[in-house]
Amino acid sequence: NAGVMQNPRHLVRRRGQEARLRCSPMKGHSHVYWYRQLPEEGLKFMVYLQKENIIDESGMPKERFSAEFPKEGPSILRIQQVVRGDSAAYFCASSHGTGFTDTQYFGPGTRLTVL
Amino acid sequence: TQLLEQSPQFLSIQEGENLTVYCNSSSVFSSLQWYRQEPGEGPVLLVTVVTGGEVKKLKRLTFQFGDARKDSSLHITAAQPGDTGLYLCAGGNDYKLSFGAGTTVTVRA
Numbered sequence: 523n524a525g526v527m528q529n530p531r532h533l534v535r536r537r538g539q540e541a542r543l544r545c546s547p548m549k550g551h552s553h554v555y556w557y558r559q560l561p562e563e564g565l566k567f568m569v570y571l572q573k574e575n576i577i578d579e580s581g582m583p584k585e586r587f588s589a590e591f592p593k594e595g596p597s598i599l600r601i602q603q604v605v606r607g608d609s610a611a612y613f614c615a616s617s618h619g620t621g622f623t624d625t626q627y628f629g630p631g632t633r634l635t636v637l
Numbered sequence: 638t639q640l641l642e643q644s645p646q647f648l649s650i651q652e653g654e655n656l657t658v659y660c661n662s663s664s665v666f667s668s669l670q671w672y673r674q675e676p677g678e679g680p681v682l683l684v685t686v687v688t689g690g691e692v693k694k695l696k697r698l699t700f701q702f703g704d705a706r707k708d709s710s711l712h713i714t715a716a717q718p719g720d721t722g723l724y725l726c727a728g729g730n731d732y733k734l735s736f737g738a739g740t741t742v743t744v745r746a
Contacts, residue, residue, distance in 0.1 A: 526679075555732065564641070564725065564736035565680070578733065613679050620732040628672075628679035 524549050526616050526629035527596075534635045541601040541608070543632045547616030554597045555626060556582075556589060559611040571597060604636045640664070641728055643737035651745050653715055658740045660726035661708045667730045669702055669709045674723040674739070683711075716744045 527546040535541050547554050552573055557565040567581040571591035582589065586604075591597040601608055611633050615626040641662045650656050660669070668687045672680035684693050686702035686709065693700045697720075699712040713720055721744050727734040 528679075553732065555734075557734075557736075562738065564738045565727075565734075566736070567733050570732055581733075615679075617732070624732075625670075625682055625685065626732075626734065627682070630677075630679045633677075 526614060526627050528614050528629035528632050530632060531630060532633045532635070534637060535604050536637050537605055538603050541604050541634055541636075543599040543601075543612050543614075543634070545597040545599070545614030545616075545629060547597070547614075548627055551616035551618050551627075553617045553620055553624075554591050555615045555617075556597075556599050557613045557615065557628075559613060559631075561610075565613060568599075601634075604634075606636045609634055609636045641726055641735055641737035643724075643726055643740050645740060646738070647741045647743075649743040649745065650716055652717060656713050656716055656742065658711045658724050658742070659708070660710070660737055662728060662735075663707065664728065664735075665706050666728035666735075667706070668728070669706070670727045670729070670734070671700055671709070671711050672725040672727065674725060676723075680725055713742075716742075718744045718746050720744050 554571045556568040559565045569582045569589045570578040586602045588600045611631045613631045615628045617624045617626045644659045670685045671683045674680045684700045689704045689706045691702045697714045701710045723739045725739045727736045
């Protein structure tokens, strides 16, 4: 399967715990994006990364959230000290380039539930 | 923030009927994408339109981009149960896509 892979598909955490979401982009793609989808709302851009660099994190909350895309391995979205409002579906997308015609391919998402 | 509004929010039709979903914005976009999302899955790209007034056809699906590149429509002819899903439009000027909240389409057999 050469598509975008995300794991885990479902993650349950208690308030105050940490959540780590992983994303492996499509083969040959070096641009990774994270989006969050809340119930009854559209997907909201969070962060755009290239290998070892955060390019745009304007959509990411300033506290508790961080993202990385190391030279080796998947991209990680990390949420520290989760709260109930963090419950959502988190989607990763990847693209070959960043032009407005470059398609972003989405992974299946991680559904985070905070108890 | 560039907002995209989709209408209707929900649409339920009988198999064989036609349907149209709308996507409107006050902002101009360089491109507009339509995605379909199944429950528990990620959005899957259906089409990208980039030219004002552009019309693209994909089997029974027809996509139109407004002349001013602020709005778009998706028309499905002779809908089938397999067309059931959440249809999302997304506008982009660069890498940052702005999504509408989606239209949930249910096609009854």
